[in-house]
Amino acid sequence: MPMARISLLKGKPRSYLEVLSDGVHRAMVETFDVPLDDRFQVIHQHEPEELVFDRHYMGGPRSDNYVLICITAGKPRSTLMKEAFYRRLTEVLAESPGIRPEDVMVVVSMTSFDGWSFSGGVAALFPQQEVAQ
Amino acid sequence: MPMARISLLKGKPRSYLEVLSDGVHRAMVETFDVPLDDRFQVIHQHEPEELVFDRHYMGGPRSDNYVLICITAGKPRSTLMKEAFYRRLTEVLAESPGIRPEDVMVVVSMTSFDGWSFSGGVAALFPQQEVAQ
Amino acid sequence: MPMARISLLKGKPRSYLEVLSDGVHRAMVETFDVPLDDRFQVIHQHEPEELVFDRHYMGGPRSDNYVLICITAGKPRSTLMKEAFYRRLTEVLAESPGIRPEDVMVVVSMTSFDGWSFSGGVAALFPQQEVAQ
Numbered sequence: 001m002p003m004a005r006i007s008l009l010k011g012k013p014r015s016y017l018e019v020l021s022d023g024v025h026r027a028m029v030e031t032f033d034v035p036l037d038d039r040f041q042v043i044h045q046h047e048p049e050e051l052v053f054d055r056h057y058m059g060g061p062r063s064d065n066y067v068l069i070c071i072t073a074g075k076p077r078s079t080l081m082k083e084a085f086y087r088r089l090t091e092v093l094a095e096s097p098g099i100r101p102e103d104v105m106v107v108v109s110m111t112s113f114d115g116w117s118f119s120g121g122v123a124a125l126f127p128q129q130e131v132a133q
Numbered sequence: 134m135p136m137a138r139i140s141l142l143k144g145k146p147r148s149y150l151e152v153l154s155d156g157v158h159r160a161m162v163e164t165f166d167v168p169l170d171d172r173f174q175v176i177h178q179h180e181p182e183e184l185v186f187d188r189h190y191m192g193g194p195r196s197d198n199y200v201l202i203c204i205t206a207g208k209p210r211s212t213l214m215k216e217a218f219y220r221r222l223t224e225v226l227a228e229s230p231g232i233r234p235e236d237v238m239v240v241v242s243m244t245s246f247d248g249w250s251f252s253g254g255v256a257a258l259f260p261q262q263e264v265a266q
Numbered sequence: 267m268p269m270a271r272i273s274l275l276k277g278k279p280r281s282y283l284e285v286l287s288d289g290v291h292r293a294m295v296e297t298f299d300v301p302l303d304d305r306f307q308v309i310h311q312h313e314p315e316e317l318v319f320d321r322h323y324m325g326g327p328r329s330d331n332y333v334l335i336c337i338t339a340g341k342p343r344s345t346l347m348k349e350a351f352y353r354r355l356t357e358v359l360a361e362s363p364g365i366r367p368e369d370v371m372v373v374v375s376m377t378s379f380d381g382w383s384f385s386g387g388v389a390a391l392f393p394q395q396e397v398a399q
Contacts, residue, residue: 003240007308014182021182037187039190040187042177042184043183043185044177046308049287050283052287052291053305057301057303057304057384058304059384059386082383083389086383086388088387104386106382107340107381107382109375110377111243114216116240117215117219117238117239118192119236119237119238121219121220121221121224123216124191125191150315158318172323173319173320174317175312175317175334176317176318205375242375244374248376249373250352250370251324252367254352254355254367255325257324258324
């Protein structure tokens, strides 16, 4: 039920974007209670003047490989689960496509369950309904 | 008071985008308690590798006409109202520009009333103030 | 801890975007309790059919210089602080790059503190931890 909006600088090959997309999803599946096929992502590639980030605030140093990952999620997650996700995400992206942990920034926002309609003009099922299926 | 951020694959003519924009707004006016002239939308057109979506999760099958509509709203809406909106939205978009309901995904997020400034550096009026005008 | 997603029509020179970015950040630092080096912004430039806005709803008249500034913040802000920010933002942008207050729209959304990881795979520090450093 989450969706991810990912921003980075232009100039990476398509394969880099695919591996980045895979990695974000893999970390969500492994640590953020996301089903394998619940994958919805939007990637925005930016000119240098369109992606503004401090190189050192609360971490870094950030490089031109900086990636901002904004996640909107529908199911509440604990602080512990979020922390596990942040950690795993940086591990996965460091491995491939080779993004340093210093360059990974995440913002998770929550919205209510009934704010989701995946398809067909119907609201998403509530967790208990999913179980009942 | 809502704004809609709409993502789809590149390649549609301008007229398609205009009809899509009209349809999203029409469904909001008809079912989501949105004034006719309260229309603010951002459309993002993506390369295939920039728009990632599962073809079957909780609905579908989704095609290359998939459209992700992220709405930020300031006024609380009931689950019933959201459900009516999802349904009407798919009806309207099926009619024109001819998007199958399976391809329509919606995520509604709420924010507080005082988080909106439409213009002129002032906060949006609260509902009771609107009435009082 | 906020991030700003800024949308405007294509066609402005790079220097305009830089001054816009500077102005948004300056107003946040002066009135929205944002540290000087807490600067994270994404700018989206749009074709006319991709940026849809009513010219008169709750303000305006809006021109082709319309700018939509969507802010996600992690620390709660009072209505008074938001109002001060809206006001200061329009003053700063009017001065440079010369955007009329009528053309400035803002949407502020909040998310929880533990929804932020700035870097390194760790959650952002809580305010009391920041103080304790």
